[in-house]
Amino acid sequence: MSKSQTRSPEAELGLLDATMIGMGAMIGAGIFVLTGLAAEIAGPAAILVFALNGVVTAFTGLSYAELAASIPKSGGGYAFVREIFDDFASFIMGWMLWFAYMIAGALYALGFAPNFLELLHVYGVVPPPDEVGAVVVPVIDTALPPAFLLAFIAVLGLVALNAVSTAASGSVETIFTMIKVSILVVFVAFGFASPMFSGAEFQPLFPDGSGAAAVLPAMGLTFIAFEGYDLITTVTEEVQNPRENIPKAIFISLAVTVVVYLAVVTVAIGTLGAEGLADAGEAGIATAATSFMPTGLPIIQNGGALIVFGAVFSTLTALNAVVIASSRVAFSMGREGQLLPSIGQIHHRYGTPFVAILASAIVMLGSVALPTQSAGNMSSLFFLLSFIIVNVAVIRLRRERPNMNRPYEMPFYPAPPIIGIVLNLILTGVLVEFLLRTDPLALALSVAWILLGAVVYLALKRVKQQSDREQATAASEITPEAED
DSSP states (O other), X not given: OOOEEOOOOOOOBOHHHHHHHHHHHHTSTHHHHHHHHHXXXXXXXXXXXXXXXXXXXXXXXXXXXXXXXXXXXSSTXXXXXXXXXXXXXXXXXXXXXXXXXXXXXXXXXXXXXXXXXXXHHHTTSSSOGGGOOOEEETTTTEEEOHHHHHHHHHHHHHHHHHHHOHHHHHHHHHHHHHHHHHHHHHHHHHHXXXXXXXXXXXXXXXXXXXXXXXXXXXXXXXXXXXXXXXXXXXXXGGBSSHHHHHHXXXXXXXXXXXXXXXXXXXXXXXXXXXXXXXXXXXXXHHHHHHHHSOSSBTTTBSHHHHHHHHHHHHHHHHHHHHHHHHHHHHHHHHHTTSSOGGGGOEETTTOSOXXXXXXHHXXXXXXXXXXXXXXXXXXXXXXXXXXXXXXXXXXXXHHHOTTSOOSSOOTTTTHHHHHHHHHHHHHHHHHHHHHHHHOHHXXXXXXXXXXXXXXXXXXXHHHHHHHHHHHHHHHHHHHHHHHO
């Protein structure tokens, strides 16, 4: 491997790039997949689900903005907690965030594959995705499912891009995010203009039987859609003028994302109805587009093809964003001595956290073996827990360092972080109760990951102590000779 140096990353990303990293993750595969799930649980009140998730996110977003402006270090929530809490607590925070991003990356890679196959099918390149046979790989003389190969290639391609250039990966994220947002704007414009759109589809707002209570579990399961603002703070040191641009990027990305989600969900329910959207499941947005958009369009062909096109770009941008985020969390932990030192180094030629990117990619590819639903649930759970800790961190920092330089201070303190803690705790409780009933594997794997982290922490600490003792012994043996 090429020689590396211990130095800081270069600030190559502007406000637009930072904003697009957050939007790239938040307006990702979730907008195509989660809307049907929310409608199935909450009916037409799915629109309230995403609006309230945006409100919950906003309170924690204020804490992120203040901490990012005060502590301009890469690593996201981990960097903040490292600054305030003790060694073990900050390790667990980084350990959870790192894994949450990596398994989210595996989900996005697997989501990219079927959408890409469907896009090729629309243009007659391959048969329907479920009829595409396994692909023989000559090097290993084994036939592999095409979805796995495509997921593997997507991860490798974006990892290679991130490994050699932060600026290039940021530019790709910006371009891809603009393309998919443009596609969603077209979808919303055709939807509101369609005669199929009817306000009657929102009556009654809440489903029979469960009523307004159905909103809470739907919020817990779809909360992962709004975790993107943490990604922005993972690249703080690579953003120009971070004390000013990071808070701006957080607020702009959150506001635009909430507006896009509400507009898309409103059109989908208003044209298909909540029941139709729920029945269509993961293909809900594509089904809605096919129903009201014109056919026979040049190149695009029909609305469903346009949405598949958007889904391909959405999964790629979300995947690219979590490759960036996971590697920066690992890099920060390595730099702080909480993972192997080589993970915390910047490549001397490319100026990127090369080893951290490779380490994250390996775990990301290995995470593909996890059950898809369990991986998604684990990711949501870890993000909710980390957001609670970040809100506690901002309160503790205000108490312990009241005179600290804070270029941005949240309004109405301490109300926002307290409300953020309470709301995230409620969603965590709802999600845990849901997982106990439906997905105990996700809870078991979550506990197992934390326990593995504790073992890794103790092992690294012992190795470091042994190394320190050996160095001290060597120094004591050399000193007398030097004096002689």
